Amino acid sequence: MVEELLIKNGVVYDPINGVKGEKKDICIRNGKIVEEVKNPKVIDAGGRVVMPGGVDIHAHIAGGKVNSGRLFRPEDGRKGLKAKTKLCRPESGYSVPNTFAVGYRYARMGYTFVMEPAMPPLAARHTHEELVDIPILDNAALPLIDNNWMTLEYVKSGDIDLLAAYIAWIIKATKGYGVKVVNPGGTEAWAWAKNCDLNDAVPYFDVTPADIVKGLAEANERFEMPHSIHVHGNMLGHPGNYEVTLKTYDLVKGITPYRDRPVLHSTHTQFFSYGGTTWRDFESKARAIADYVNANEHVSIDLGSVILGDTTTMTADGPMEYSLYQITGRKWTNHDVELETGSGITPFMYSGKVGVHTIQWAIGLELALLTRDPWKIALTSDHPNAGPFIGYPILISMLMSKKRRDESAEEMHSSIFDRTELPSIDREYDFYEIAIITRAMTARTLGLHEHGKGHLGVGADGDVAIYDISPEERDAGKIQKAFLNAKYTIKGGEIVVKDGEVVSTPEGRTFFVTPECDPKLTDEMMTKLKEMFTNYYSVSFANYPVQDAYVPNPYEIRAPWRS
Amino acid sequence: MVEITDVVCPLCGCVCDDIVVEVEDNRVTKVRGACAVGKSKLMGHGRIKSPAIRVNGALKECSYDEAIKKAAEILAGARRPLLYGWSSTVCEATKLGVCLAEEIGAVIDNTASVCHGPSVLAIQDVGLPSCTLGEVKNRASLIIYWGANPTAAHGNHMKRYSYIAKGYFLPGGKKDKKLVVVDVRETKTAKMADKFIQVEPGKDYLVLSALRAVLYGHEDVVPDNVGGVSKEDILEVANMMKEAPFGIIFFGMGVTQSRGRHNNIINAIQVTRAAHTHTKFNIMPMRGHYNVTGFNQVCTWETGFPFAVDLSRGFAWYNPGETSSTDLLIRRECDAALIIASDPGAHFPGESIKHLSKIPVIQIDPFANPTTEFADVVIPTAVSGVEAEGSVYRMDGIPLRLRKLVDTDYLSDEEVIQAILEEVRAIKSKEGE
Numbered sequence: 002m003v004e005e006l007l008i009k010n011g012v013v014y015d016p017i018n019g020v021k022g023e024k025k026d027i028c029i030r031n032g033k034i035v036e037e038v039k040n041p042k043v044i045d046a047g048g049r050v051v052m053p054g055g056v057d058i059h060a061h062i063a064g065g066k067v068n069s070g071r072l073f074r075p076e077d078g079r080k081g082l083k084a085k086t087k088l089c090r091p092e093s094g095y096s097v098p099n100t101f102a103v104g105y106r107y108a109r110m111g112y113t114f115v116m117e118p119a120m121p122p123l124a125a126r127h128t129h130e131e132l133v134d135i136p137i138l139d140n141a142a143l144p145l146i147d148n149n150w151m152t153l154e155y156v157k158s159g160d161i162d163l164l165a166a167y168i169a170w171i172i173k174a175t176k177g178y179g180v181k182v183v184n185p186g187g188t189e190a191w192a193w194a195k196n197c198d199l200n201d202a203v204p205y206f207d208v209t210p211a212d213i214v215k216g217l218a219e220a221n222e223r224f225e226m227p228h229s230i231h232v233h234g235n236m237l238g239h240p241g242n243y244e245v246t247l248k249t250y251d252l253v254k255g256i257t258p259y260r261d262r263p264v265l266h267s268t269h270t271q272f273f274s275y276g277g278t279t280w281r282d283f284e285s286k287a288r289a290i291a292d293y294v295n296a297n298e299h300v301s302i303d304l305g306s307v308i309l310g311d312t313t314t315m316t317a318d319g320p321m322e323y324s325l326y327q328i329t330g331r332k333w334t335n336h337d338v339e340l341e342t343g344s345g346i347t348p349f350m351y352s353g354k355v356g357v358h359t360i361q362w363a364i365g366l367e368l369a370l371l372t373r374d375p376w377k378i379a380l381t382s383d384h385p386n387a388g389p390f391i392g393y394p395i396l397i398s399m400l401m402s403k404k405r406r407d408e409s410a411e412e413m414h415s416s417i418f419d420r421t422e423l424p425s426i427d428r429e430y431d432f433y434e435i436a437i438i439t440r441a442m443t444a445r446t447l448g449l450h451e452h453g454k455g456h457l458g459v460g461a462d463g464d465v466a467i468y469d470i471s472p473e474e475r476d477a478g479k480i481q482k483a484f485l486n487a488k489y490t491i492k493g494g495e496i497v498v499k500d501g502e503v504v505s506t507p508e509g510r511t512f513f514v515t516p517e518c519d520p521k522l523t524d525e526m527m528t529k530l531k532e533m534f535t536n537y538y539s540v541s542f543a544n545y546p547v548q549d550a551y552v553p554n555p556y557e558i559r560a561p562w563r564s
Numbered sequence: 565m566v567e568i569t570d571v572v573c574p575l576c577g578c579v580c581d582d583i584v585v586e587v588e589d590n591r592v593t594k595v596r597g598a599c600a601v602g603k604s605k606l607m608g609h610g611r612i613k614s615p616a617i618r619v620n621g622a623l624k625e626c627s628y629d630e631a632i633k634k635a636a637e638i639l640a641g642a643r644r645p646l647l648y649g650w651s652s653t654v655c656e657a658t659k660l661g662v663c664l665a666e667e668i669g670a671v672i673d674n675t676a677s678v679c680h681g682p683s684v685l686a687i688q689d690v691g692l693p694s695c696t697l698g699e700v701k702n703r704a705s706l707i708i709y710w711g712a713n714p715t716a717a718h719g720n721h722m723k724r725y726s727y728i729a730k731g732y733f734l735p736g737g738k739k740d741k742k743l744v745v746v747d748v749r750e751t752k753t754a755k756m757a758d759k760f761i762q763v764e765p766g767k768d769y770l771v772l773s774a775l776r777a778v779l780y781g782h783e784d785v786v787p788d789n790v791g792g793v794s795k796e797d798i799l800e801v802a803n804m805m806k807e808a809p810f811g812i813i814f815f816g817m818g819v820t821q822s823r824g825r826h827n828n829i830i831n832a833i834q835v836t837r838a839a840h841t842h843t844k845f846n847i848m849p850m851r852g853h854y855n856v857t858g859f860n861q862v863c864t865w866e867t868g869f870p871f872a873v874d875l876s877r878g879f880a881w882y883n884p885g886e887t888s889s890t891d892l893l894i895r896r897e898c899d900a901a902l903i904i905a906s907d908p909g910a911h912f913p914g915e916s917i918k919h920l921s922k923i924p925v926i927q928i929d930p931f932a933n934p935t936t937e938f939a940d941v942v943i944p945t946a947v948s949g950v951e952a953e954g955s956v957y958r959m960d961g962i963p964l965r966l967r968k969l970v971d972t973d974y975l976s977d978e979e980v981i982q983a984i985l986e987e988v989r990a991i992k993s994k995e996g997e
Contacts, residue, residue, distance in 0.1 A: 063865075065961055071864045073687050075882055078868035084878030085666055091879045093868030099880075100865050123696065126963035130655065130955060131865050150732075192695075192703060193809055194844040205733075323840075332691035333837070336961065337846075339698025347691070537732050539698035539725060540962065543570035544581045548965055551955075 005030045005038040006494055008465060011046030012472045014433050015053060016441035017456035021433050022472050027051065029463035032494035036459055044496075046467050049488060052436045054113030054464030056455045058443040059231075059268050059303050060384035061315055062103045063117045063131035063142070065124045066344045069334050070097040070313045070385070074348060077313060089503055096312040096385040104136035105503045106391055111466025111487040114454050116447065117142040118181060118231060118268065119317050121338045122149070123540070125175035129551040132511055137497050139454070139556075141447075141512040143181035143231055144171055145317050145342040147213050148188040150537070151530060153206040156216040162519075164216055165223040166526035169516035174546040176513040176555075178447075179228040180221050183317035185213035187235055188343045191319035199235045199245050210235050211252055218253040218264050224516040224560040225259050227448020229301070231266045237321050238272050243286035246273040247293055250300045259563055263298065266446060269305025269383035271365040283357050284420040287364045291371035301446050302372070303379035306365025306396050307358070308388025311350045316386065319343035340537055351388065353409070356416035361387075363421035369400055370426045375437040379446065394484035397439075398477040400430040405477035432472055452512065452558060463494035510554040517561050565593070572966050574652070574949025575602040577851035577959035580720050590970045592950065599719025605947070606969075612932050612944035623942060628975060628983075635902070635926040635941045636987030640995075642900035642924075644876070645670040648677075648889050649906030649928075651853035654954025654966060657904070657977040658862045664902075664985045667992070669876040671898075673889045674859040675852070675906050676871045681884060682820040683849045684860070684870050686829035693836050695812070695846045696960045697724070702731035704846075706808035708744040708801075710832065711768065711818020712850045715752040721850070726814070727756070742808070744801055746771070747818060759801065766823035767791025771798070772831040778802040779838035806842040816850040851959035853906075854949075858957035890916045902926045902984075904977060909934030928980055945977045952976040 006029040013025040028038040061067050071078060071094060080095035081102060092102035107115060115135075120128040120142040132140045146152055146168055155164035168180055186203035187196045187210065197203055199210050214232065221230045234249045236242040246267070256264045267273065274290045277283040294300055316322060319335055322345025326333035329349065337343040351358045365387065372378050380397070384390040399406055403426075410417050410424050418424055430438075444455020453462035467490075470483035486501030497505050534542040549555075571583040575598075585606060586594035595603040615631035616623040626634075639645050647670050650658050665672040676684060700707070707726045714721040722728045727743045734740040745757040746768070754760045763771050770791040777785050779802055788795050805811055813836060819828040832847060839845035851857050860870040867873045869882035872889070885891055889908070892898050893916035900923055909917060910933060920938070927939035930947045946952040949966035951974060957963050975983075 068861055068865050069692075069961075071868055072684070072860065072870050073691055075688055075869055078880070078882065081868075082879040082881075090666060091867065091875070093880050097868075099868040123698075124961065124963060126955065126965070127861070127957070127961070130862075130963065134659075134865060192699065192844065194840065326691075332689065333693065334687070334691040335693040335695075335846075337695035337699050339696045339702060343695075536730075537698065537702055539696065539701055540964065541570045541582050544572060544964055550965070 005041035007038050007041035007043045009045050011051030013051045014436035015457040016437045017450055018458045029494040032463050034457055034459055034461045050432055050468045050470050050472055052466050053440045053455050053457050054466055055111050056440045056443040057115040058379045059118045059381045060115050060390050062115055064128035066315045070315050070346050073334055074313055096389045100131050100134040104138050108137045108490050108498050109486050109501055111490050113464040113492045114139045120144045121342050122171055122175045123338050123341055125547050126551055136506040137492055138509045140509055141178035143179050144175040144177035145181050145183055147182040147185040148342050150340045153208055156212050157208045161219045162522050163526050165220040166518045166522040168220055169518040172514055172516055176547045176552050178514050180217055180230045183233040186210040188319055191343050192337050196320035199248055215252045218256050222259055226560045227558055229264050229266050233268050237318055240275050240277040240279055240283045242273055242275050243289050254299055263301040265300050267300055267302045270302040271305040274364050280357055285360055285364045287367035294372050294377050301377050303381040304365045304368055305381055305383035305387045307351050307362040308382050308392030309351045309353050312385045312388050314349045314386045315346040317342045317344045319345045322347050353413040356414045359414040359417050360420050363417050363423040366399055367423050370428045375434045376442050378438050379443045380438040394481040397435055397484050398481040401480055402477035403427055403429050465491040508554055510556045511552045512556045514558045514560050572964050573598050573602045574854050574966055575605045576718050578718050578721050579854050579958040579964055581964055611930055616942045618940040631941050631943050632983045636984050638900050638924045639668050640988045640991040644897050644899050646898045646901040647672045649904040650859040651675040651856035652905035653977040654948045655858045655862045656954045657981050658859050660981040662866045665875045667988055671874045671887055673872045675856055677888045678911055679817055679852055680820055680849045682826035683829050685826040689830050690833045693846055694848050700812050701725050701729040703733050703810040704812050706742050706804055706811035708813045709753055710746040710813055710815045712814055712816025713751040713753045761793055761797055764792035768819050768828050769824040769831055772835050774798050775802055776835045776838045805839045810844045812846040814848055814850050855956040861957050893919045900924045903935055904928040907933040907935050943980055945980055946972045946974040
């Protein structure tokens with residue numbers, strides 16, 4: 002049976018195809034965008050805003066760390082309780098929602114793809130088991146590859162080709178999407194309760210975080226990888242860290258990407274844009290970061306913008322979570338993963354009455370407003386670290402309304418006036434720019450635009466969001482409301498949300514990358530890898546790779562070796 | 565004969581995955597690398613032969629279809645059903661169990677309720693600074709077993725992961741490591757220890773408090789004798805903790821199920837946090853069944869809560885003490901129970917068993933056990949990890965996939981729960997008409 006859908010009278014924002022608020026019909030057949038349809042079901046968008054399905058580049062939605070967050074915060078679980086319906090399973094949680102709530106809530110916001118950005122390779126099966134249980138959303142996960150002993154050894158010996166062979170193997174073994182970096186070297190040091198700055202030597206391994214970032218960026222570009230390395234650098238959350246951030250960006254400046262994309266994606270950059278020397282003289286350095294991004298093409302960023310209120314922070318950056326727990330004295334979970342990575346979790350409350358939090362809040366917005374080209378920026382809250390994804394509509398309304406920012410600033414700590422420049426920025430985003438930072442830029446940066454995501458050109462996936470708002474609307478409250486509950490969300494040509502309610506729950510697909518490495522290099526790498534398994538891992542080599550059973554709806558992207 | 569390597573053991577929370585098994589004529593004939601208990605499970609023993617339904621006090625054999633139909637009728641007609649167990653089966657079965665609980669508004673709970681449930685409560689209070697077992701193997705120069713006796717309960721734990729294992733930074737194995745055991749009696753594990761601390765029964769909380777005081781620099785407040793332990797011993801252990809570059813406390817049911825319960829664990833985690841101000845310190849529960857952790861994982865990501873989840877309101881309600889199995893049974897709230905992959909008949913308090921024996925009970929298990937004695941519907945299943953594959957979580961949260969080694973005519977747990985779920989849905993939709 003041919004299933005056809007026609008969306009009429011929508012005002013379409015499709016930045017990848019240069020469509021800037023045009024009244025335009027969208028035709029879908031068998032789940033894909035087509036030129037025309039013959040006998041479609043018709044949706045009358047009635048002059049409302051129409052965009053491709055949202056693509057989130059970075060949100061912690063699945064895996065061991067997320068689940069430890071849920072497990073140790075029943076008080077958060079109770080915040081989002083919603084009974085099952087004939088169609089939907091029960092929801093729970095606010096900052097750490099259960100898997101079903103993750104799917105339903107994103108879909109209600111018009112999103113159809115989310116990247117889980119921190120998969121510990123040894124626990125990759127867990128991440129995939131949760132991804133399978135998230136309804137509707139297509140998804141992918143980035144394995145952590147920067148503190149792995151194999152990586153450290155090859156960076157130390159300077160064997161970038163062998164490092165490439167290793168990252169190819171581990172991305173395949175974990176059914177992952179690319180290279181994730183989190184506090185390179187620092188997380189390994191944390192196994193001894195220590196941390197590393199960019200040029201410190203990692204204990205026992207005799208390499209520096211700078212070497213690791215550079216080595217991984219070079220190795221990543223050995224393949225036709227859809228995404229650059231995805232970097233959470235050193236010294237996250239420390240006053241004065243913006244200099245480390247800029248130095249990190251400089252490390253990879255000379256590296257040529259395989260295609261027209263950055264070589265480094267800097268994630269939740271808000272947490273890396275801090276001035277001052279202590280929390281007392283803490284200030285925004287968003288301007289310095291934005292200036293760099295404006296002047297260079299090799300770096301993209303996502304915001305990690307703060308959403309005020311209580312949340313659950315979680316990261317593979319173990320030492321950072323320990324510092325945070327020492328500040329708050331709240332409960333703290335830590336889970337170091339042998340030969341690979343670590344993680345920490347602690348609850349946190351962002352308050353607009355606290356100076357530091359207010360500055361953090363301002364920085365996320367400043368980064369978006371001071372960076373001229375929205376194609377370099379993605380909207381994120383590093384869910385749930387700077388706040389839960391359900392707060393995105395608040396961020397969108399802030400970016401689109403100077404008035405709303407001013408009203409908020411009046412209510413907040415006075416540090417916003419003397420430690421940030423947010424109040425002096427007049428820029429307001431329009432719907433086209435919002436479409437860029439929530440779907441077009443993210444799809445392109447992840448290389449997903451070549452696989453049907455983030456745009457509405459012929460051949461793309463039939464993923465469409467229709468928001469209940471006219472393109473002329475400037476009222477922040479109405480904007481927020483519209484982006485929280487889409488009029489329609491269409492996923493693969495199927496209506497999944499209507500009038501803000503979930504009406505069908507198809508299974509999502511998992512996208513993964515298969516880097517293709519020279520067999521000789523793989524063989525050489527494998528000798529060392531097998532030694533690691535024989536002597537140091539606590540699981541056997543044969544039981545390590547993620548079995549096909551864990552990815553029931555696969556979408557494979559091959560990444561050939563660049564000759 | 566076929567040799568199968570890298571077999572994953574379906575016995576305890578160690579989930580050893582380097583077992584070698586020989587299979588001949590569809591039977592496991594030889595097992596290498598497993599502990600005695602694991603080997604016995606892999607080799608196979610006394611099975612429930614056939615599905616059965618109790619008629620006039622005696623179990624009468626029947627077909628799978630009849631047993632499944634009967635089970636579905638009981639569950640669909642119950643007002644306050646309990647779905648309990650889940651710790652010796654795979655996550656795939658648990659996922660279907662959560663669906664079933666949603667469908668009939670049941671309470672779903674696992675054996676953590678009567679073993680490490682108090683640990684979960686403690687983690688919800690203070691968190692859990694921990695790591696994977698390979699971290700312990702490679703880095704831990706100090707290992708403390710507290711209220712745990714791995715030589716009896718987790719046969720390969722010390723050899724594979726802790727005191728005896730050789731690691732990257734500790735190539736000499738136990739020569740490079742120190743072992744401290746704290747227990748109420750001198751167990752076999754205690755006999756191996758560099759330092760054995762014998763605590764008076766029920767006094768663990770006091771000893772933990774003393775240790776914590778010393779680690780925070782307040783040794784002056786510690787009396788000469790705490791819970792039967794001398795101050796010198798406490799100071800000595802505290803020093804060992806401070807000086808180890810990486811240490812870990814493994815704790816067992818000697819602390820979770822003795823006086824103090826979750827308060828003991830909160831205190832033990834606080835001791836870990838105190839030690840962390842000096843060095844790297846970790847703590848880990850010695851989870852018993854091979855997939856007790858896996859149930860808690862699945863239940864958490866699907867419902868938001870780890871165990872004792874009441875779905876009677878349509879959303880998940882979690883309140884251990886109210887919604888935990890033994891409490892529900894003692895209050896005589898339940899009017900039907902499905903027991904899978906566990907044995908409350910042997911492990912629950914008498915009052916709970918008394919009520920359980922009075923209500924319709926469906927048992928799903930490969931093996932007969934005391935629960936079988938009062939079960940009204942008995943459904944035998946394949947042994948996961950021998951006759952069926954599936955996902956399980958080791959005590960440190962590492963997910964592994966059990967292998968299927970031999971064929972069987974028994975249905976798997978997953979297939980049985982799926983069939984019951986479908987039958988329940990059919991009954992419900994008929995009622996709806």
